[in-house]
Amino acid sequence: MTDPFEEHRRLLFAAAYRMLGSVADAEDIVQDAWLAWHRADRASVENPRAYLVRTVTNLSLNRLGSARVVREAYVGPWLPEPLLTAPDIADEAEQADTVSMAMLVVLETLNPTExxxxxxxxxxxxxxxxxxxxxxxxxxxxxxxxxxxxxxxRARRPRFTTGAAEQRQIAEKFRAACAGGDLGEVLALLAPDVVSWSDGGGGVTAARRPLHGPDHVARWFLGVLAKPEVQGVEMHPAEINGEPGLLLVYGGVNAGALTFDAVNGRITALRLVINPEKLRGIQA
Known part of the structure; x- marks a missing residue:
């Protein structure tokens, strides 16, 4: 007989991750829920799924309260932890948007209960x-x-979406332009109102504030990639948080994740996570 906890483990992680925006915290919550489940009088639990979701939600609400204090003192922009996904593990297709980096950033502006x-x-x-x-x-x-x-x-989420096939094409064009150090090609891919956020947590090279405008964004990306300490970094296509994006690979190790929003073939938002403490979800 299947243990109800194992049967619902994927659901529990999915719920905790969307509530917290952190792979590490979501894994901790699922582990704490497992401990609570094995301490409980399971014979008296009529609906194990409801019990487990309630446990994970309450644990996540408690974690969100303390997480806000930490994030207020965070160095530079705070972004959710990226998560490698694939068609068979990104939940149902209609739910893919709810795990996107853009959506998780919006959810961060809600209070914990909301x-x-x-x-x-x-x-x-x-x-x-x-x-x-x-x-x-x-x-x-x-x-x-x-x-x-x-x-x-509804008021804060991106109003226009780009299909996965077109987004893969844009990602590949951006990857090739960066690899070739081609400023003109990078600029051509960026919308006039593009904004870029980079999350290094203060430990690695990252912009401490959002960058606005094609020129600032393009020159920053190419400037960072030209630094001697990051020579050899490669970008590889990957599905990140349910959408096509790029993995930054250095010495055979996944060292960062880049996701973006695009409208009419041009990038309107870039989100780069390179904080080493936030990369657990892209190491699988």
């Missing part, structure tokens, strides 16, 4: 009654919270 309610409602389809039991609020309060979160996300 984030948990949004994930349970919009990603996993829980009813207001079920969520109310999970977060310990009335059904009416959950409905209001879900509405606020939904409107908040």
């Amino acid at each position: 984030r948990a309610v949004f994930v349970l409602r919009e990603v996993f389809g829980y009813s207001y009654a079920e969520i109310a039991q999970v977060v310990g609020k009335s059904e009416a309060a959950v409905g209001q919270c879900a509405h606020r979160a939904r409107e908040h996300v």
Whole structure:
């Protein structure tokens, strides 16, 4: 007989990751939930799935409170931890957008309860009654919270999406332009209002503030790649957080993840994560 925890492990990680934006924290939460499950009187648990999701949600809410304090003191832009995905593990296709870096950045602007309610409602389809039991609020309060979160996300998420095939083409063009050090080609791929965020956590070379405009973004990327200490870095196509992106590989080790948004064939946003402490999710 399959252990209910093992049966739902993937769901639990998916929920925790979307609530926290951190692979390491999500893995810790799943481990803590496993301990709680094995300490529980399982004979009295009528619905193991509901029990486990409630456990993971409560643990994630507790973790979010302390995470905000840490992120306020973070050096440079804070970005979610990237996660390598593939068609068979990126959840259902209609859920792929909910794990994208762009979406996780938006979810970071919600308060902890709104984030948990949004994930349970919009990603996993829980009813207001079920969520109310999970977060310990009335059904009416959950409905209001879900509405606020939904409107908040709708106002901030990218309004236009690019198909996966076109995004792969753009990623390949960007990779080739960077590999060739071709400023003109990089500039041609960037939209006039492009913004770039790089998360190095203060430990590796990264821009301490967002970069705006094609010229600043292109020159920064090419300048970093030209530094002697990063000679030999290669970019390889990969599916990152459910979307085509680029892995930065150095000495055979995945050393960073680059994801982007694009509109009408041009890049509008770049998100580069190179903080070594945030790369667990791209080492698999």
